[in-house]
Amino acid sequence: MGSGGAAAEPPPGWLLRDEASGTLYKRGRLLGEGAFGRCYQVTEVTSGRRYAAKAIPRARLAAPGIGDRVERERELQRHLRHPHIVRLHGHFADRGHLYLLLELCSRGSLAAIVRTRGRLSEPEVRFYLRQLLSGLGYLHGHGLVHRDLKLSNFLVTERMRVKIADLGLARRAAPPGRRWGALCGTLSYLAPEVLDRRGHAVPSDIWALGCAVYTALTGHAPFEARRRPELFRRIRGARYPLPAQLSPRARALLARMLEPEPAERASLEGVRGHPFLTEGFTPRTLSPRACHSVPIFVGQEPLCRLLRGLRCWRGCGCVPVTSVTPGGGRAPPRRSRGRTSAEENLY
Template sequence: MVPGSAGAEPPPGWYLRDEGTGTLYKRGRLLGEGTFGRCYQVTEVTSGRLYAAKVIPRARLAAVGIGDRVERERELQCRLRHPHIVRLHGHFTDRGHFYLLLELCSRGSLADILRARGRLTEPEVRYYLRQLLSGLRYLHGHGLVHRDLKPSNFLVTERMRVKIGDLGLAQRAAPPGRRWGALCGTPSYLAPEVLDRRGHAAPADIWALGCAVYTALTGHAPFEARHRPELFRRIRSARYPLPPGLSPRARALIAHMLQPEPAARPGPARLLCHPFLTQVRDWATRGTRGTPRDTRGSLPVAPQGFTPHTLPPRACHSVPIFVGQEPLCWILRGCGCVPVTPAGGRAPPQRT
């Protein structure tokens, strides 16, 4: 859920009880607000387990479309099991509210990170995109189209892993000979065929993810305009500015994902093999001679081809310095020093 206006309804009580199981939860901090509900961190009292509870007033479920959307999310998400898709742990109701008990992603969303950072580096985008494509490949493999992929629906866990969330608009792919022509999703991320009511199938998810990649790398969406008709005209033309700072492989990736014709867009499996994602993963294996330096001229830094194995929590609010464990080992080895393992012991000898 993203910041917004959930209305003036009072929050639920400090303690929430699942009458079906007798489980008691304590309500914690507000995580976000959407158009029809709020999301809170909750703690299961007996076990101490943490969850994210999406709380929807029961009165709102009667509104046109909202009840169907919540039920669709519950029905679809309860069957999904993938490390990069937010897991639904359960649901229950009380007199005033309906609750979806979800996996907690305590670092917020990529939209939150972009608000704090402005934009991300290419290694970070590569790190997140691999995980998102893995989750999207799973969804498409199960015949599902998300229909609302965007940074605010990419949620980050305590360990800095990213997961696809909010399946409220998800739909099963249309059977052969049919198409879902509904206009739904976030305007700036809608594919041309969706605007033209030619169907909202898996390629529309690739388009939306391409818009998200562009946004993460540049700090703004590829298609922007003050008025909807102009925005939709720019989307249909598939013309967008490319900042000079992007690498050729990043430009090529975006161009592949933002093809105006749906059939020309590669699926998640092919995108995972794109040169932007398969280029050199560990820059230190090339040795330390000629290693690029940061702006201070002291620390070796990773070129754009580097893919980090993980990201530090500080990456949520500031640019991380890419001097990883493996590069540091190679630097020490090149200086005649003995590398040290994370546990503090000596690293095993390297074979040559």
């Protein structure tokens, strides 16, 4: 679902008031737009604390499914406390909007960083992936399946830590003998079993995370096509290009995460213990400069010829190279007119 409905709504005022507590918030810059509302940076007037406020127009809450999704997100996030999951601090309403007051992740999303950079280096992907696995393990440990993992739902804090956001589609894992067969989420990130109405479960989250890892490493989604039937055939057959710049360990990890049969797919522990994460160099920290340029890990790792366009001799995938297909030709363009959007939502 696109954001056209949200864009047509008038924005909230510059001063937002929580009528229940009397707290005033000053509305700041627009952080982004979602399927049913906009997100703004807001500042509590008395304390100066900054938050991200998801503003949902009251009129849209009456639309089919929207109110339930917002309530599910609010109820789930109210109980979650983890360093790699966006925290919900509270909620309030005025005459025009309902506001979810969320932890501010001021560096934006990994999707925005990848759009700016083109793609990320393998050390950076390891840095972020370790944190995402920690957050996802927490969700799964609480019996929750996210159902919409993607780069735009991975938000980066001021200190360059990544957090899982948007639990509007999350729900409890189906009990033994049952399955939730709803076709929801982001089109090109749906696992084969979800397309076949066998339901979302922990393995489908692993698949979606694998799609996100691929997109971060290459700059485009693994499964793209002009028409949905062809897209679905590629997903069911796990047919995706393997650009030459991917290291053998990255290729092997993607093969395990994008295994079509959920019973054969890597588990969360299997991903954590994969050589891509355990044997490759992972930086201890990232500079905010990594949001817009390739980092050079001086002092953390030998330079290894860390120059744009050259491959690391140690095979750690430190630096991107020109994207080519295994046969030597240039990889297909990132997106062309008429192609199914990599982040087209189905909800």
